[in-house]
Amino acid sequence: MDVKIRNIRKEFKGLAALYDVSLDIRSGELIALLGPSGSGKTTLLRLIAGLEFPNRGTIHFGDRDASFQSVQERHVGFVFQQYALFKHMTVFDNIAFGLTVRPRAERPAKAVIREKVMELLDLVQLSGLDRRYPAQLSGGQRQRVALARALAIDPTVLLLDEPFGALDARVRKDLRRWLRELHDAIHHTTVFVTHDQEEALELADRVVVMSNGKIEQVGTPLEVYDQPATPFVYGFLGSTNVLPVTVQQGQVFLEGFEIPLATTKDSISGPADIYIRAHDLEVTDNRQHAIPGVIRMIRRFSGQTRLEVRVPSSTHFISAEVPDDRYAGRDLEEGHKVFLRPRHFGLFPRESVFEIEAASADTAARLSVVS
Amino acid sequence: MTDIAYRGHVARRPPEATMERSSVQRLVIAAGLLFLGIVLFLPLASVFFEAFRQGIDHYVASISEPDALAAIRLTLMVAVVAVPLNMAFGVVASWAIAKFEFRGKSFLITLIDLPFSVSPVIAGLIYVLLFGAQGFLGPWLSAHNIEIIFALPGIVLATMFVTFPFVARELIPLMQEQGTDEEEAAISLGASGWQTFRRITLPNIRWGLLYGVLLCNARAMGEFGAVAVVSGKIRGITNTMPLQVEILYNEYNFAAAFAVASLLALLALLTLVLKSFLEWRYGDHIAAAARH
Numbered sequence: 001m002d003v004k005i006r007n008i009r010k011e012f013k014g015l016a017a018l019y020d021v022s023l024d025i026r027s028g029e030l031i032a033l034l035g036p037s038g039s040g041k042t043t044l045l046r047l048i049a050g051l052e053f054p055n056r057g058t059i060h061f062g063d064r065d066a067s068f069q070s071v072q073e074r075h076v077g078f079v080f081q082q083y084a085l086f087k088h089m090t091v092f093d094n095i096a097f098g099l100t101v102r103p104r105a106e107r108p109a110k111a112v113i114r115e116k117v118m119e120l121l122d123l124v125q126l127s128g129l130d131r132r133y134p135a136q137l138s139g140g141q142r143q144r145v146a147l148a149r150a151l152a153i154d155p156t157v158l159l160l161d162e163p164f165g166a167l168d169a170r171v172r173k174d175l176r177r178w179l180r181e182l183h184d185a186i187h188h189t190t191v192f193v194t195h196d197q198e199e200a201l202e203l204a205d206r207v208v209v210m211s212n213g214k215i216e217q218v219g220t221p222l223e224v225y226d227q228p229a230t231p232f233v234y235g236f237l238g239s240t241n242v243l244p245v246t247v248q249q250g251q252v253f254l255e256g257f258e259i260p261l262a263t264t265k266d267s268i269s270g271p272a273d274i275y276i277r278a279h280d281l282e283v284t285d286n287r288q289h290a291i292p293g294v295i296r297m298i299r300r301f302s303g304q305t306r307l308e309v310r311v312p313s314s315t316h317f318i319s320a321e322v323p324d325d326r327y328a329g330r331d332l333e334e335g336h337k338v339f340l341r342p343r344h345f346g347l348f349p350r351e352s353v354f355e356i357e358a359a360s361a362d363t364a365a366r367l368s369v370v371s
Numbered sequence: 372m373t374d375i376a377y378r379g380h381v382a383r384r385p386p387e388a389t390m391e392r393s394s395v396q397r398l399v400i401a402a403g404l405l406f407l408g409i410v411l412f413l414p415l416a417s418v419f420f421e422a423f424r425q426g427i428d429h430y431v432a433s434i435s436e437p438d439a440l441a442a443i444r445l446t447l448m449v450a451v452v453a454v455p456l457n458m459a460f461g462v463v464a465s466w467a468i469a470k471f472e473f474r475g476k477s478f479l480i481t482l483i484d485l486p487f488s489v490s491p492v493i494a495g496l497i498y499v500l501l502f503g504a505q506g507f508l509g510p511w512l513s514a515h516n517i518e519i520i521f522a523l524p525g526i527v528l529a530t531m532f533v534t535f536p537f538v539a540r541e542l543i544p545l546m547q548e549q550g551t552d553e554e555e556a557a558i559s560l561g562a563s564g565w566q567t568f569r570r571i572t573l574p575n576i577r578w579g580l581l582y583g584v585l586l587c588n589a590r591a592m593g594e595f596g597a598v599a600v601v602s603g604k605i606r607g608i609t610n611t612m613p614l615q616v617e618i619l620y621n622e623y624n625f626a627a628a629f630a631v632a633s634l635l636a637l638l639a640l641l642t643l644v645l646k647s648f649l650e651w652r653y654g655d656h657i658a659a660a661a662r663h
Contacts, residue, residue: 088575
């Protein structure tokens with residue numbers, strides 16, 4: 001089912017956790033709410049679930065206005081960060097819970113419930129563990145029980161709060177792949193919250209990047225990664241260099257010295273910040289559209305060469321990541337003078353950083369590179 | 372080297388520290404045991420000794436005498452009314468305090484603790500001042516033929532006041548520690564408030580609740596001060612067991628006094644055994660055990 005969120009504002013004790021958030025979740029998609037802690041992503045998830053209610057704005061499930069429906073009426077499947085399995089019940093009873101609490105008239109027969117639970121156990125690959133108690137399961141197994149329990153009620157939307165947060169790295173990777181396959185098989189509309197960019201970019205159809213109670217950008221993983229709309233998204237995704245510069249008549253100055261980058265717009269003037277991803281930098285001999293620098297440190301690992309380059313006549317360092325093979329023959333050494341040419345960069349007026357409220361995709365001028 | 376040094380938790384320490392500590396340890400333990408023996412064990416043993424001093428027949432006669440039986444009946448009756456009421460109140464109050472945010476929450480917590488800080492005699496006096504013949508509501512009550520002071524309702528009220536905090540104090544930390552995740556999960560799966568309470572909350576707190584009720588019951592049956600003020604000590608009518616013990620003692624009827632006292636002591640021992648069992652078996656589910 002599609003979910004339409006319109007102009008939601010949520011306050012806790014007078015402090016806003018979400019400002020004017022709008023989002024369309026399409027039926028059947030797997031969407032990630034990505035942001036640092038305190039960005040409001042979990043609050044948004046709980047609002048969709050009906051575990052919290054908005055101070056302003058509306059939430060529609062399909063054509064139904066669910067803004068003030070109780071969590072029971074919304075019929076969502078919610079998987080909690082710590083799973084919140086019922087400790088005193090077996091795996092079977094946990095999964096069956098949503099069916100056994102239904103009013104007598106709507107409650108399926110015992111045999112039907114049994115069949116459904118067994119089917120779900122099969123789906124989450126836990127067949128044979130139905131008599132276990134949560135304490136007798138591993139973290140990954142508990143997570144899958146929580147998922148099966150949420151799926152048992154045929155939820156309108158499946159909501160997952162940091163689904164992999166409590167698992168160790170290996171299990172996390174396996175479960176991530178498994179969840180994607182599961183989603184492709186059953187196509188429940190799914191929203192999950194994460195602070196892990198890799199998780200969001202790898203798993204989701206679309207990613208909602210949030211910060212400070214606002215949505216910074218919504219897009220496919222490729223879009224948000226390759227075309228960050230705001231300084232925040234630039235800084236949050238990937239490892240990013242930020243250089244404080246001054247722009248005058250389209251020319252960029254770092255601490256008084258010009259760095260010859262090509263800008264396409266004249267709309268920015270005055271203090272600004274340049275955002276460049278470490279892996280978007282090419283090492284070149286050609287000074288055109290490139291930042292000059294001196295290599296201060298070289299580290300090679302996992303097929304990558306990481307350079308720390310000092311920009312001359314300034315106190316700033318730039319990190320660059322280049323593939324090993326391409327530069328292997330060129331003898332990059334500490335102390336060498338090089339030019340770093342960014343394939344992409346973002347240039348944002350400085351005040352947008354301080355006036356977070358004003359920064360949005362529309363107002364921040366984004367410049368793409370000419371190279 | 373003493374045998375203490377060979378026990379696991381001591382043996383892990385360096386030997387010289389163990390040697391030095393073991394003599395100090397033994398001294399401290401001996402002092403502790405001596406103190407406990409004089410202050411606790413001897414009096415307890417003497418209760419039973421005195422109770423049976425004049426033979427078992429006299430003992431049976433003492434506790435089956437009509438006034439003694441009436442006192443036992445009254446004590447049980449008070450417990451039967453006061454404990455369930457306090458249990459219900461305790462569960463509701465701790466549910467509200469642990470799972471919800473509301474104005475006046477810290478005030479409520481303070482109120483729950485009040486009986487612990489107020490002398491039981493004062494508690495009794497409050498009810499006399501409120502419901503007694505010369506009290507605030509006295510004239511109205513006597514006009515409507517309602518007896519509270521010097522009658523069962525007063526005794527129950529005084530007992531409830533004194534035993535108010537036991538269940539709530541036990542459950543609040545337990546419920547706070549358990550958080551609201553499981554309840555939220557239950558309602559997200561469509562369970563109603565009552566279903567959530569009965570199927571999720573209650574099973575999670577059952578051992579803590581039992582523990583709290585046990586302590587509450589022990590105190591309810593043993594309460595003296597508050598009950599003494601409101602009961603009027605009418606023999607065979609408003610005397611609870613502790614009051615009966617005192618009256619018999621004041622009449623130099625030591626054997627009978629100790630016989631009734633031995634029943635209270637027995638109750639205390641039983642409570643202690645059950646309490647230890649609960650702590651041993653369900654320690655994780657009991658907040659008080661985790662605190663100790």
